[in-house]
Amino acid sequence: MANFSNLSIQNKFKIVILFTNAVILLLASLAFVINEWFSFRSHLVKDLFFLANLVGINSTPGLLFDDAETITRDLASLQVNSHIISAQIFSIDGKKVASYFRDNNRIDSTGTSEIKPVADHYAFQDDYVEVFKTIIFQKEPIFQPQFLGTVYLQSDLQEIKAFWDWLGYIVTIIFLVSLALAFLLASKLQQFITAPIYSLLETMNLVTTHKNFSVRCHKLNHDELGYLIDGFNQMLVQIESCNNEITQSNQSLSHTLQQLQQTQQQLIESEKMAALGNLVAGVAHEVNTPLGVAVTVASGLNMLTEKLAELFSGGKMKRSDLEDYFKHTKEGTTLVLKNLSRAAELVKSFKQVAVDQTGEQTRQFQLKPYLHEILCTLQPALKHTPHQVTLVCDEEITLTSYPGAFSQIITNLVMNSLVHGFSKTMAVSDPPQGFAGQMTITAKTENHKLMLRYSDNGKGIAKDILPHIFEPFFTTNRQGGGSGLGLHIVYNVVTHKLKGTIHCESIVEQGTTFIIEIPL
Numbered sequence: 001m002a003n004f005s006n007l008s009i010q011n012k013f014k015i016v017i018l019f020t021n022a023v024i025l026l027l028a029s030l031a032f033v034i035n036e037w038f039s040f041r042s043h044l045v046k047d048l049f050f051l052a053n054l055v056g057i058n059s060t061p062g063l064l065f066d067d068a069e070t071i072t073r074d075l076a077s078l079q080v081n082s083h084i085i086s087a088q089i090f091s092i093d094g095k096k097v098a099s100y101f102r103d104n105n106r107i108d109s110t111g112t113s114e115i116k117p118v119a120d121h122y123a124f125q126d127d128y129v130e131v132f133k134t135i136i137f138q139k140e141p142i143f144q145p146q147f148l149g150t151v152y153l154q155s156d157l158q159e160i161k162a163f164w165d166w167l168g169y170i171v172t173i174i175f176l177v178s179l180a181l182a183f184l185l186a187s188k189l190q191q192f193i194t195a196p197i198y199s200l201l202e203t204m205n206l207v208t209t210h211k212n213f214s215v216r217c218h219k220l221n222h223d224e225l226g227y228l229i230d231g232f233n234q235m236l237v238q239i240e241s242c243n244n245e246i247t248q249s250n251q252s253l254s255h256t257l258q259q260l261q262q263t264q265q266q267l268i269e270s271e272k273m274a275a276l277g278n279l280v281a282g283v284a285h286e287v288n289t290p291l292g293v294a295v296t297v298a299s300g301l302n303m304l305t306e307k308l309a310e311l312f313s314g315g316k317m318k319r320s321d322l323e324d325y326f327k328h329t330k331e332g333t334t335l336v337l338k339n340l341s342r343a344a345e346l347v348k349s350f351k352q353v354a355v356d357q358t359g360e361q362t363r364q365f366q367l368k369p370y371l372h373e374i375l376c377t378l379q380p381a382l383k384h385t386p387h388q389v390t391l392v393c394d395e396e397i398t399l400t401s402y403p404g405a406f407s408q409i410i411t412n413l414v415m416n417s418l419v420h421g422f423s424k425t426m427a428v429s430d431p432p433q434g435f436a437g438q439m440t441i442t443a444k445t446e447n448h449k450l451m452l453r454y455s456d457n458g459k460g461i462a463k464d465i466l467p468h469i470f471e472p473f474f475t476t477n478r479q480g481g482g483s484g485l486g487l488h489i490v491y492n493v494v495t496h497k498l499k500g501t502i503h504c505e506s507i508v509e510q511g512t513t514f515i516i517e518i519p520l
Helices: 008-062 068-081 158-189 191-210 224-313 319-358 368-377 403-421 486-497
Strands: 086-090 096-101 122-126 128-137 146-156 361-366 390-394 398-401 438-446 447-454 499-507 510-520
Touching: 008 068, 008 086, 008 096, 008 128, 008 146, 008 158, 008 191, 068 086, 068 096, 086 224, 096 319, 122 319, 122 398, 191 224, 224 447, 319 499, 368 438, 398 403, 403 438, 403 447, 403 486, 403 510, 486 499, 486 510
Parallel strands: 390 438
Antiparallel strands: 086 096, 086 146, 122 128, 128 146, 361 398, 438 447, 447 510, 499 510
C-alpha cells in the first residue's frame, strides 16, 4: 500500500481501472461458469434420461417375453456412445436381466449385484454419473400402465472435463482481452483527469523554483479540477499581491535600516571624536601646568641674567652675585627640565594614543607599556578623584594588532566606572561619601588567547539591566549626559575588529567585571 501511495496519479488511475475491471470480470466469469456448470449438468442428466428411456423402450419386448439375449444385443448398441461405462436392465422384482460394459473384460466396478434399482433417480459420483429410469409398458391408453423393470446407466465425466477445459480457455481469453481493452481505454481517458493535474503541478514547480507568482495555471475543464485550478490561480493572485507588498516593505525597511546604521556609525564616530576631544582637553590642561612652571622659571632666570649683565656692564658685579646667579640658575634649569620632561611625556603618550585611536592600522607593540600610556592620558580624569587603577600585566606580552582598539576599550571601561560605578546615578544605591574606588586591569596569555580582565568595586549592575548594557543608546545616566554608546563601542571593537568575545559579570554593591578573550 505504501508503494501504491507513492505512484503517480496516472499510474494510480490505470491500476484502479484495471483492478476494478479485473474484479468485475472475475465476478462475471464466476457467475458465468457456475451457470454453465449447472446448465451442462442438467443437459447431461436429461440426455442420459433420454437415452435410458430409449434403452427401456427397446428392452420392453425382451422383458415381456423374457428374452435376455435380445436385451443384451440391444444393450451392445450403446458402444457407439463412448461415455457410457455400463448399462443394466433389472426386472420388476429387482433381478438383473442383462448388462453391458464398455470394457468387456472389466469386472463390474460398481458392484452390480449390490445395485438396488430405484425409480427415476440420478446421482453424481467422483468420476461418473448414474441414472435409474423405470420401464413402463401400456398397451392402450385405456389400460393401466404396466411396470416392467428399471434401466441403469453409468456414464463417465469426460464431457464435463472437456467442457471445463473449453470454458477455462474461453474465460481466460475474454479476461485477458477485456484487461487489454481496459488498459487502452484507461490510457486514453486518464488524460482528461491527469492533464489538469499535471498542468497544476507544472505551474506549482514554476512558482516554487523561480519564485514567479505572476504565472497562472490554464483551466481545461469546468469540473472539480477546474474549480481547483480557479482556486489555485486566485491564491497566486493573493500571494503575488502580498509578495509585492512584502518586497516594497523590505525595500523600505532595508533603506531605513541602512540609514539607521549610517546614523549609528556617525554617532559612534562622534562619540569617538568626543572622547578624543576630552582626551585633548585633559592632556592640554595637564601639559599647561608643567609648561606654565617652566615659563615662570625661565622668566625668573631671564630676569636674573639681565640683572647680572647690568652689574657686569657697570663694573659692580661681585663674586657673591655670580655665585647667587649660578645657584638660582642651577635650581631653575633643573625645575625647567623636570617640567618640560613631564610635558614631553604627556605629549608623547597623547600623540601615540591619539594616532592609534584615529587610525585603523595594525602594528607590533608591547602591551604593558602601551597600557601605561593609555592610563597616562586618563590621568586628567582620575587625578581629581580618590579612585586608583592597578595594572597587572606580563612584561613579555607583545601583540601585532590594533593598538587603537585597546585604547578605546580601556578608555571606555575606565570612564564607564567613573561615570556609572563610582558616581551618583538612579540605577542602584550610591557609594558612600569619600569612597575610594579600585579598578584593576589584568592581562595574560592562555591557550593562544589574550585574557584581558577589567574589574571595579563600584555599585555594580542590576540583573534586569545587565543583559542590555551592550545595546546601542542604552544608558542609566541619561540625565548625566550618558550617550549609551560607550560599552556598545567596546563590544563592537572586541567582537568585530579583534574577533574576540566579551561578557560581563556583576553583583550589586560589590562591583563589575568585564572578561575579554582575544585570539592571538
